[in-house]
Amino acid sequence: MIRIHVRRKTFGATEILRDIRLSIAPGERIAILGPSGVGKSTLLRIVAGVDTRYEGEVERPADVAIVFQEPTLLRWRSVLDNLLLTHRGLSREAALSMLERVGLGAKAGLFPGQLSLGQQRRVALARAFAGRPELLVMDEPYASLDPATADEMLSLTEELLDLVRPTLLLVTHARSEAERLGQRILRLEGSPATLVDDAPPEGRAAEGLSPPSPPSRS
Amino acid sequence: MRSDGVARFVSLGGILGLWIVAALVAADPLVLPAPWALVEPLRREIASGALPFHLSQTLLRVAWAFALAMALGIAIGLVMGTKPRIDRWFDPWLTVFLNLPALVLIVLCYLWIGLNETAAIMAVTLNKIPNVVIVIREGARALDPELSAMARVFRMSPIDRLRHVVLPQLAPYVAAAARGGVAVIWKVVLVVEFLGRSNGIGFKIHMHFQQFNVGMVLIYSLSFVAVMLAVEALLLRPWESRVRRWRAA
Numbered sequence: 001m002i003r004i005h006v007r008r009k010t011f012g013a014t015e016i017l018r019d020i021r022l023s024i025a026p027g028e029r030i031a032i033l034g035p036s037g038v039g040k041s042t043l044l045r046i047v048a049g050v051d052t053r054y055e056g057e058v059e060r061p062a063d064v065a066i067v068f069q070e071p072t073l074l075r076w077r078s079v080l081d082n083l084l085l086t087h088r089g090l091s092r093e094a095a096l097s098m099l100e101r102v103g104l105g106a107k108a109g110l111f112p113g114q115l116s117l118g119q120q121r122r123v124a125l126a127r128a129f130a131g132r133p134e135l136l137v138m139d140e141p142y143a144s145l146d147p148a149t150a151d152e153m154l155s156l157t158e159e160l161l162d163l164v165r166p167t168l169l170l171v172t173h174a175r176s177e178a179e180r181l182g183q184r185i186l187r188l189e190g191s192p193a194t195l196v197d198d199a200p201p202e203g204r205a206a207e208g209l210s211p212p213s214p215p216s217r218s
Numbered sequence: 219m220r221s222d223g224v225a226r227f228v229s230l231g232g233i234l235g236l237w238i239v240a241a242l243v244a245a246d247p248l249v250l251p252a253p254w255a256l257v258e259p260l261r262r263e264i265a266s267g268a269l270p271f272h273l274s275q276t277l278l279r280v281a282w283a284f285a286l287a288m289a290l291g292i293a294i295g296l297v298m299g300t301k302p303r304i305d306r307w308f309d310p311w312l313t314v315f316l317n318l319p320a321l322v323l324i325v326l327c328y329l330w331i332g333l334n335e336t337a338a339i340m341a342v343t344l345n346k347i348p349n350v351v352i353v354i355r356e357g358a359r360a361l362d363p364e365l366s367a368m369a370r371v372f373r374m375s376p377i378d379r380l381r382h383v384v385l386p387q388l389a390p391y392v393a394a395a396a397r398g399g400v401a402v403i404w405k406v407v408l409v410v411e412f413l414g415r416s417n418g419i420g421f422k423i424h425m426h427f428q429q430f431n432v433g434m435v436l437i438y439s440l441s442f443v444a445v446m447l448a449v450e451a452l453l454l455r456p457w458e459s460r461v462r463r464w465r466a467a
Contacts, residue, residue: 050367066371072364076386076464085382086372111464131372 001025002135002167004047006056008192009039016042017054018192026134029161029168031182032195033175039193040171041069041139047169048137065133065166067141071120073112079123080108087131095130101163102126102156118149122156129160136166142177154180251433260437268422269441276411276418276442279335280404283342287399290343291350292392296384298351299358315348320406324413333414342406349402350395357391389461397454404446408439 002024009017016039024030034040045051047058048066073082083095099105102122104115112120121141128136141157142150154177161168161181171188172178178185178198185198234253241252263269298305298312324341331337361384369379385392411420419442426434 045367048367048371050370062373064371066368068364068368070364072362072368074365074382074386076389076461077382081382085378086368086374088375088378113464127372137371 001059002047002061002169003057003059005058006043006046006054008056009042009046009051009054015192017046018194020056020193020195022186022195024167024169026167027165029181029183030170031178031185032169032171032188033178033185033198034171034173034188034193036173038188038191040173040188043188043193044137044139044169044171047135061134061167063131063134065128065131065136067124067128067136067138069140069143071112071117071124073120073123073127075112078109078111079104079115082112082123083127083130086127090130098126098130099123101160118145118153121145121153125153125156125160129164129166132164133166136161136164136168138168138170138172140172141170142172142174150177157181247433248430249432251436256433256437259433260441263434263437269438272418272422272438273441273445275415276404276407276420277445279339279342279407279410279418280400282339283346283403283407284396284399286339286343287346287350287403288392288396291347291395291399292354292388294347295351295354296358296388299355300361305355312348312351315344316352320345320409324406324410328414338407338410338415341410342403345406346399346403350399353391353395353398354388357388361387386461393454393458393461397450400446400449400454404442408442 002022004020004022004024006017006020008015008019020043022030032040032043042051046054046056047060048064049058049060050066073079074085077085079099080092080095083098084090084092087095096105096108099108102125104119104122104126107115107119112123115123124141128138138157142153145153158181168181170178170181187196187198188194189196237250237253241247241250244250247255260269294308298308320341323344327337327341327344331340365383365387366379369383374383407418408420408423411418412424413420415421419438422438423435426438
């Protein structure tokens with residue numbers, strides 16, 4: 001179970017997040033919607049353990065993977081090395097197999113700069129799933145992609161989610177993405193931002209939402 | 219790449235041309251001998267083993283000081299560039315050391331430590347560290363925070379982070395510091411040898427200066443310039459193009 005309780009997160013004198021409570025069952029897929037600048041990425045970074053300057057507690061598993069808005073690859077290492085260096089226990093065969101799965105088996109020896117943006121994002125996806133993480137956090141991973149490429153990436157993500165079955169926390173401002181990948185959709189809104197259920201009566205705060213049952217693994 | 223080499227060759231040829239013209243104008247081999255007048259004394263110095271010996275002594279000091287200054291400068295620059303609080307505290311130190319004349323550091327090291335190898339290398343190292351720190355600190359400030367975040371989330375080990383995430387980003391800055399470093403270090407080494415060593419190019423220049431032997435001063439100093447150009451061409455440039463090959467891909 002992943003438990004998130006962010007009492008307060010500030011940047012200087014500005015309070016960004018307040019009283020965010022969320023429990024996520026293993027394997028559950030949560031999508032958080034919200035307008036740009038509301039604090040979605042900030043929340044995600046807190047959950048991923050990147051941002052530790054906040055008031056509150058986060059219980060997360062040891063194996064976490066992240067997909068950023070940008071591919072965030074090691075541009076000076078080959079595509080294959082990008083997987084192997086971030087997962088020391090991963091065999092070369094397993095890394096190549098993951099690259100095959102995202103359609104980049106033939107590009108394993110290239111540098112990321114030799115790939116298109118769409119291909120770089122597929123490498124980022126492959127890297128995230130290669131370590132079979134318990135928790136996967138995705139920060140608007142399809143932003144700035146054309147609709148056809150975004151659709152292709154969403155299909156690939158669905159396929160990999162079904163294969164690896166991590167707990168997913170996705171933040172996006174696109175409802176279609178949230179509906180396609182999320183089993184539960186929440187919204188981050190207000191200033192300071194709080195979490196609310198996406199379709200609750202009168203915008204009931206997400207706190208107190210009963211933890212959903214884990215998804216079926218069949 | 220080839221036109222690059224031609225340009226360098228022609229450029230160096232230009233310096234030689236200027237030297238020949240100046241020697242003809244001076245018309246006094248005691249003040250400025252022509253390049254060809256140095257060939258025979260150069261051959262003699264090489265044959266006697268004097269030039270290789272003094273060259274190797276200076277090269278050894280340059281190598282030690284370079285390695286120490288780069289290692290310490292990179293470490294300090296990295297810390298100052300990534301930890302603003304430490305940077306605030308130690309930035310004034312950097313200003314002090316940057317403005318401390320090389321001569322003062324050399325004299326103080328000789329006075330405090332003695333006229334020995336340790337003092338000589340320490341003086342050169344202390345002279346160069348602040349310059350390396352300044353360059354590396356800029357590089358550290360420009361490190362991509364998203365890559366650092368990625369490395370943390372994927373729990374890359376500190377060694378892997380340094381080797382595969384941080385140092386490749388710093389490589390252009392390290393290369394700039396190294397190239398500038400070699401040029402500055404060997405000049406300071408010469409002063410150190412001039413003032414307090416009994417071997418090395420600086421010592422020989424001191425000796426021939428007292429004899430007003432311009433030819434020998436030129437032979438020893440230009441020999442070392444040639445060695446340093448070779449070091450740059452055979453070591454630094456290939457290393458630089460190796461670490462930058464991903465940019466060209």
